[in-house]
Amino acid sequence: MISVLLVGKGNVATHLHTAFLKTDAIAVTQISSRELKNIPKADLTIIAVSDDAIAEVSSKINNKFVVHTSGGCSINELKNQTRKGVFYMLQTFSKGKEVNFNEIPFCLEATNKKDQKLLDKVAKSIGKKRYEINSEQRKALHVAAVFVNNFTNHFYKIGNDICTEHHVPFEILHPLINETASKIASLSPEKAQTGPAVRKDSKTIKNHLDLLNKEQQKIYKIITKSIQNSID
Amino acid sequence: MISVLLVGKGNVATHLHTAFLKTDAIAVTQISSRELKNIPKADLTIIAVSDDAIAEVSSKINNKFVVHTSGGCSINELKNQTRKGVFYMLQTFSKGKEVNFNEIPFCLEATNKKDQKLLDKVAKSIGKKRYEINSEQRKALHVAAVFVNNFTNHFYKIGNDICTEHHVPFEILHPLINETASKIASLSPEKAQTGPAVRKDSKTIKNHLDLLNKEQQKIYKIITKSIQNSID
Known part of the structure; x- marks a missing residue:
């Protein structure tokens, strides 16, 4: 049995806590990052707090092996005195929405093989997809995630705005949105591309x-040009 | 039983033909747009050809009720002498990939109630989601579709490029891509937005x-600004 201490009370910490409670392989304790006086000992301490708080919170923890859960921070953001690591789940977590951990990629980093193995074991106890990802790789993943998640979602918003303005229900576009996303599993985005830009229509x-409108036009022109550049 | 003549041999025509063959409500015939000498009579003639060919092909057809399947063209693009309409399915069709017609929104336009009803009946025989959409609304839908499909797919490509350059498997991002898309069913894109832009981080x-790289930076800055403008 592996003892895990979860520090934090946000979305990530809460979803992790729920998952760990369901497995016999893990004995989990959860504390708030505001109550760091009597810190329980644990084989693995997972700090799931905002990026800005990682340095301070980790500096107050004396447990042997401390990891954070941030995609945007290097392993060196941790200021504990002993072993460090990262336990990053690449997915958006929403309050109240159940998470299927079997579908979540765990991006794991440690400074030695034994710790890497421990993280893998912990991830395996609640999920399936595990990857060894160093801080440089994770940084790239984090930027790529902004494009495929935040920026893509902004295009959904623009689509929604256009529909609202012209009195068309946005739900008509839902199946297309889902198909565009699921296509990627069997086709590279380069090969999946269609539409007026790639046809030079x-x-x-x-x-x-x-x-x-003006702002939409600016974006439309730049993305159209970028699509056309990518096929030249 | 409604008789339908399909003109065209491309993806849309082929998928429609397969679907119509499965229903007893429709008697379907398919011809190529290159063999327009002896045109079979039909209650409904569906021209599924490229946008540029709609005017010419329709001008050669004397059947009573002729529709096209294009999202980008107005009903007036049809040059037949009698009744006109549009039978637009808002989805991307790929060769060799089966289509679930129950998930496809049919955007239907006609110039009178009887024709509108006929189109609805035909769509209902192979699908579920039917909408009455005029040419102006369809134009808006078509632009919105470029944002949520082509432009979104381009962001998948940029994500893929970043991953390749930094030696990370792109498949790590697949679950996030799917979750981003499926979130829209229960949350407006505005409320679903997360990430550094909306946090002004x-x-x-x-x-x-x-x-x-330079081109990616340009796009990153413009979309970040646009996200921030949208919440001000």
Whole structure:
């Protein structure tokens, strides 16, 4: 049995706590990052707090092996005195929405093989997909995630805005959104690309621009150009 | 039983043909747009050809009720002499990939109630989601579709490029891509937004920009700004 101490009370910590409670392989304790006076001992201490708080919180913890859960921070952000690591789950966590841990990629980093193995064992107890990812790789993943998640979601918002303005229900676009996402599993995004930009269909592009506001036009032009650059 | 003539041999025509063959409500015939000499009569003639060919092909058809399947063209693109309409399915069709017609939104337009009803009946025989959409609304949908499909797919490509450059498997991002898409069913894109742009986390944004090439930086900055404008 591996003892795990969870520090934090946010979305990530809460979802992890629920998952660990369900497995016999883990004995889990959860504390708030505001109550760091009597810290329970544990084989693994997982700090699931905001990026800005990692340094301070970790500096107050004397447990042997401390990891954070942040995609945006290097392993060196940890200021504990002993062994360090990262336990990053690449997924968006929403309050109240159940998480299927079998679908979540665990990106694991440690400074020695034994610790790496321990993280792998802990991840395996609640999930399936585990990857050994160093801080440089994780940084790249984090940026890529901004494009495929935040920026993509912003295009959903622009799509929604256009529909609202022209009195069309946005739900008509839901199946297309899902199909675009699921296509990626069997087709590279390069091969999956369709539409007026890749066809260099300047008549349709002009028609589309006529319908957009200034900011939307600017984005439409830049992405169209970038798509066309990528196939030249 | 409704008789349907399909003109065209591309992806849309082929998928429609397969679907119509399965239902007893429709008697379907398919011809190529290159063999327009002896055109079979039909209650409904569906022209599924490229946008550029709609005018010419429709001008050669004397059947009573002729529709096209294009999201990008107005109903007036049809040059037949009698009744006109549009039978637009908002989805990406790939060769060889089976289509679930129950998930496809049919955007239907006609110039009178009887024709509208006929289109609805035909769509209902192979699918579920039917919408009455006029040419102006369809134009807006078509632009919105470019954002949520083509442009989103381009962000998948950029994510893929970043991963390849930093030796991380792109598949790690697949679950996030799917979750981002499926979130939209229960949460508006505005409320679903997360990440450094909406948090105005300038430290993370700077870190991200350092890792990108010039074109990626340009796109990153513009979309970040657009996200921040949208919440001000």
